Amino acid sequence: MFVEDTISTIATAPGEGAIGIIRISGSLAIKIAETLFRGIKGKNIEQIASQQVAYGHIIDPNNGQVVDEVLLLIMYGPKSYTREDVVEIHCHGGPVPIKKILALTLEYGARLSEPGEFTKRAFLNGRLDLSQxxxxxxxxxxxxxxxxxxxxxxxxxxxxxxxxxxxxxxxxxxxxxxxxxxxxxxxxxxxxxxxxxxxxxxxxxxxxxxxxxKETGRILREGLETVILGKPNVGKSSLLNALLKEKRAIVTDIPGTTRDIIEEFVNISGVPLKVVDTAGIRETSDIIEQMGVEKAKEFVVTADLILLLLDASLPLSSEDREVLKMLSGKKAIILVNKTDLPVLLNLDEVYTYIADTKVLKISVMEGIGLAELEQMIVNMVYDGGVAQKEGAFxxxxxxxxxxxxxxxxxxxxxxxxxxxxxxxxxxxxxxxxxxxxxxxxxxxxxxxxxxxxxxxxxxxx
Structure with missing residues (x-):
């Protein structure tokens, strides 16, 4: 099912870069390349073998001027991604040359491709099925x-x-x-x-x-949305930094430092975590901090996993109790932090708020329990029933x-x-x-x- 028209677009990411690629596919791809490309040693398109690179220049036929120094790659159909004739022009990655070359391909017979149209043609032409x-x-x-x-x-x-x-x-x-x-x-x-x-x-x-x-597959594809929750100054930002292994969030002894939502992707033994560090849950007269607290509560509703931090060095507070009540019906791990300090937290009282929720004693400051936390998250994602190296999800x-x-x-x-x-x-x-x-x-x-x-x-x- 070969499509008659020819498409062209910029195949590299927007912005400046060392290399920019314009990709052309369709019946006119070779003709467009013949019109625009001049080999350094006079090599013409017919002399360029399929899947081989030629060095030369893109010339503007309107005035004969050199647009850029390029490498040209030709892939004759059906031995190409789309099973059509495909041409790639590798030029310098600045916005001016790459846009100029794209404009010339459109002027001489191609049209701008739609999102995913190269892969759509690969599908329509039998190169891939839809799941591929x-x-x-x-x-x-x-x-x-x-x-x-x-x-x-x-x-x-x-x-x-x-x-x-x-x-x-x-x-x-x-x-x-x-x-x-x-x-x-x-x-x-x-x-x-x-x-x-x-x-x-x-x-x-x-x-x-x-x-x-399906759940493991979705998480591997989209990431496990994980919310770090707790009262102010319990170590939420420190935990985010520890998981990231870099100082991403500001950590101070002043409660309420985190007011907005911080989102980062973390790789936990191959499991992508979309970690959200939230404002501490507490009553406050600060309007900006109030907004941060409300955002934190909203994330709890949609989160795949909640990491609730409690302070082992303090008795359970009203803020802790409020957050514990939010765990009902949610997948969560309770992290009892600051276990390197004298312990005053009554775990028996914590268990009155939870049923099967896992509890792990850690010290973010000392790095205690973090490896166990990562393994616990991996086990929850794979749930013991899906092999990590299995091919089909x-x-x-x-x-x-x-x-x-x-x-x-x-x-x-x-x-x-x-x-x-x-x-x-x-x-x-x-x-x-x-x-x-x-x-x-x-x-x-x-x-x-x-x-x-x-x-x-x-x-x-």
Whole structure:
């Protein structure tokens, strides 16, 4: 499905840099390169082999002036990212030359690409399926090695292969049942239905296993939103600095130093944490600090994990009690800080506010308990049921919803068989499940949904 028009855009990040890349894809890509590029030794485009780099200049045909010194890379389709003819112009990364070269490519036949259009063409031309295309953006946005490893696995087909095996198995079931429709002997139909029921049970095991990865996959893709909570001067900013291993937040003995929200990504053994350091929870007449406290309470509602700090050197205060009440129904770890000082905190009173919440004694100042905290977070993310190096994860809501719908139709298939319904009724739910699984890879997805997915991509990819 080759698209007729030719697209061009700047493929490198905005701003100044050593190198800027203009990427062109489509039927006119080579012709545009012939018009604009002049090799240093007179080498023309026909003499440049595919996947090889040529050195020369971009010339403005309007006046014959040199725009910039460049390297030119040609990739003839179908052996390219989009399976079309692709040209990359590597120039100096200043905004003036790169924008000038882009303007020339548009003047001589290309149009400006839409977000994600290069990857969309790779999908439409059969280079990638939809789950692999989504993995491209996951690679770009990866925050840790584990996030990258998961995305690269998906790009290589780790998820696609599992989905295709499931669809093949469903198709086999449909074929067996439709054969009984053509030869409607009752004994044959009953045996075929029982064989399908056993196969569906096995398929549901695989689907449930994939669905069990959706929370871990989402966290590896987006980060675990983690809120550091507690009263003023309990060590929240010190904990953020310790996790980051740098002095990001201001630390003083003056209560209320942190008034605004500080957000940073932290790599905890491959798990990306989006750590939010909040204002201390307390009653205050300071309007700015009040706003910070309200923001802290808002983050508690949406957080994946709350790290609540308590001061081991002081009895439980009214501020501590207020924050403890906020943990109801939330995933949290209570950190009893400053254990290097004489302990006055009554832990028995703390336990009256919590049920199964984990408690860990630490000293941020002395570095005590921080390694245990990191391991505790990793264990919570993987939950003991998902191997850290496993290739296939469900990484977004679209995939999870489709997999859940596929499961629903398979469960309906079992119900239909158990009710003794004829083969053509069983086939209806199997086909629905087959379609939903196909939407994950894009095999059975409508054009409007495809367009919506690719608008989330960055320009130039």
């Amino acid at each position: 295309a989504e993995a491209v953006m996951d690679i770009i946005r990866a925050k840790t090695d584990a996030s990258l490893r998961m995305a690269v696995g998906h790009l290589s087909g780790a998820l696609s292969d599992q989905i295709r095996k499931m669809r093949y198995e469903i198709l086999r079931m449909i074929a067996n049942l439709e054969a009984t429709i053509d030869f409607p002997e009752e004994d044959i139909e009953v045996l075929a239905a029982q064989d399908v029921r056993a196969a569906v049970d096995l398929l549901l095991v695989d689907i449930n296993h994939l669905l069990s990865t 469900i990484t977004n809501l679209r995939q999870a919803n489709l997999l859940e719908q596929a499961r629903h139709h398979l469960e309906a298939t079992i119900a239909t068989i158990d009710e003794g319904m004829p083969s053509d009724c069983i086939v209806i739910d199997l086909k629905e499940s087959w379609d939903k699984l196909g939407e994950i890879t894009g095999d059975t997805l409508g054009e409007d949904i495809i367009d919506q997915i690719f608008t989330q991509f960055c320009i130039g990819k």
